[in-house]
Amino acid sequence: MSESLDLRLALAETELENPVLPYLRQDRIPHIWCPGCGIGSVVTSFAEAVRRSKLDRDKIAVVSGIGCTGRVAGYVDFDSMHTTHGRAIPVATGLHLANPDLKVVVFSGDGDLTGIGGNHFIHAARRNMNLTVICVNNFTYGMTGGQVTPTTPSGANASTTPYGNYEYPFSLPFLADAAGATYIARWTSLHSRNVTQSIEEALKHKGFSFVEVISPCTTLYLRRNRLGDGVDTLQYYQDNSILKHGADTRETAIDFQGKMLVGKFVERQKPTYLDAVNATCAKLIGDDYQLYGKTPPEKEAEKKAAAKGKKKAAK
Amino acid sequence: MSAEDNAKKGKGTVFVRMEVCKGCSYCIDFCPTHALDFSKEFNQKGYHFPVLNRAEDCTGCDLCGLFCPDFAIFGARWKDLDEKRQQAASQVEP
Ligand code: SF4
Ligand code: SF4
Numbered sequence: 001m002s003e004s005l006d007l008r009l010a011l012a013e014t015e016l017e018n019p020v021l022p023y024l025r026q027d028r029i030p031h032i033w034c035p036g037c038g039i040g041s042v043v044t045s046f047a048e049a050v051r052r053s054k055l056d057r058d059k060i061a062v063v064s065g066i067g068c069t070g071r072v073a074g075y076v077d078f079d080s081m082h083t084t085h086g087r088a089i090p091v092a093t094g095l096h097l098a099n100p101d102l103k104v105v106v107f108s109g110d111g112d113l114t115g116i117g118g119n120h121f122i123h124a125a126r127r128n129m130n131l132t133v134i135c136v137n138n139f140t141y142g143m144t145g146g147q148v149t150p151t152t153p154s155g156a157n158a159s160t161t162p163y164g165n166y167e168y169p170f171s172l173p174f175l176a177d178a179a180g181a182t183y184i185a186r187w188t189s190l191h192s193r194n195v196t197q198s199i200e201e202a203l204k205h206k207g208f209s210f211v212e213v214i215s216p217c218t219t220l221y222l223r224r225n226r227l228g229d230g231v232d233t234l235q236y237y238q239d240n241s242i243l244k245h246g247a248d249t250r251e252t253a254i255d256f257q258g259k260m261l262v263g264k265f266v267e268r269q270k271p272t273y274l275d276a277v278n279a280t281c282a283k284l285i286g287d288d289y290q291l292y293g294k295t296p297p298e299k300e301a302e303k304k305a306a307a308k309g310k311k312k313a314a315k
Numbered sequence: 316m317s318a319e320d321n322a323k324k325g326k327g328t329v330f331v332r333m334e335v336c337k338g339c340s341y342c343i344d345f346c347p348t349h350a351l352d353f354s355k356e357f358n359q360k361g362y363h364f365p366v367l368n369r370a371e372d373c374t375g376c377d378l379c380g381l382f383c384p385d386f387a388i389f390g391a392r393w394k395d396l397d398e399k400r401q402q403a404a405s406q407v408e409p
């Protein structure tokens with residue numbers, strides 16, 4: 001599979017085809033996203049990250065909820081699942097637990113992940129479920145007409161808050177950090193190369209990894225707030241994003257058209273959900289218990305270690 | 316105008332699938348060397364797509380490809396292109 005893919009990629013590039021296309025379901029392109037919507041750029045970064053990570057394509061599954069970003073599952077050429085609104089993380093959790101060899105990626109929007117499915121988000125982070133969550137945060141529910149989401153900055157206009165949003169918004173890195181996520185990064189859709197790198201790191205990270213990408217919604221958020229078009233917004237990102245790796249996530253709140261911190265905020269190691277299950281069962285059952293859900297390299301390393309141990313004992 | 320017809324003026328070139336472009340102008344405004352312009356023509360859907368008007372300035376950095384939300388453009392360096400073409404040719408022939 002991977003060999004034929006390499007050949008396909010080589011051919012594709014010589015036929016002067018966009019290198020992202022082999023990762024997309026080309027019969028579905030052009031996509032439905034509006035001109036200037038940042039979701040497409042994030043998909044490009046994702047495809048590039050997958051290519052660089054050299055992961056087996058058959059071992060990657062993409063799960064999305066509903067919404068503009070939720071369409072990603074239908075456009076990428078991986079095993080993918082388009083679930084009900086807000087339920088991308090539960091489905092991904094099930095997928096991961098049933099087949100721990102899979103690398104499950106959740107690709108969804110801010111409203112879907114932290115509004116409708118906020119509960120699932122914090123609990124997956126709390127359990128340190130081995131998932132990669134990519135959240136395209138455009139501060140609004142795009143597909144349903146620009147309603148206010150938990151991340152809409154105070155004062156911003158949305159179709160349900162026509163006189164300005166009077167709620168206090170979530171800061172997603174802070175939420176994820178408080179809930180226990182073990183990899184947290186935030187970028188804007190302007191920082192394509194950083195997004196690619198963060199997604200690549202997130203794919204390789206063991207545990208709950210969360211990448212937030214701030215992105216323009218040209219049709220609803222920008223138009224309702226009279227913020228110009230996508231180019232103006234990318235310019236705003238360029239002028240107002242402050243790079244601070246390892247920043248305290250308590251400082252990451254975003255005010256309406258204010259400064260925003262970007263960077264990789266958190267990276268730590270912690271036993272994942274499956275590790276914890278295994279540890280408990282091993283304690284209860286003892287040596288007969290077969291560990292569940294080790295990745296093939298881990299299994300091999302364990303076998304080697306066991307063989308070494310036996311040799312030592314024989315000596 | 317296909318890119319192939321362009322003499323190798325700059326260090327690289329871009330390839331545009333004009334029929335899927337939505338004219339957001341990210342590639343044009345964020346090109347580091349300002350090598351792209353909007354076309355005079357429309358595509359099927361009525362958008363102006365980018366054309367490489369200053370081919371000598373294009374470095375093939377692929378920043379346009381990274382930004383394009385519609386997978387409609389990508390840049391490549393001539394050096395890499397020639398290498399890949401040769402590689403693929405040698406893979407396909409035997
Ligand atoms: S409504 Fe907003 S988020 Fe949805 S495709 Fe259009 S620009 Fe993108
Ligand atoms: S970035 Fe893509 S969609 Fe936007 S104008 Fe350029 S080629 Fe067209």
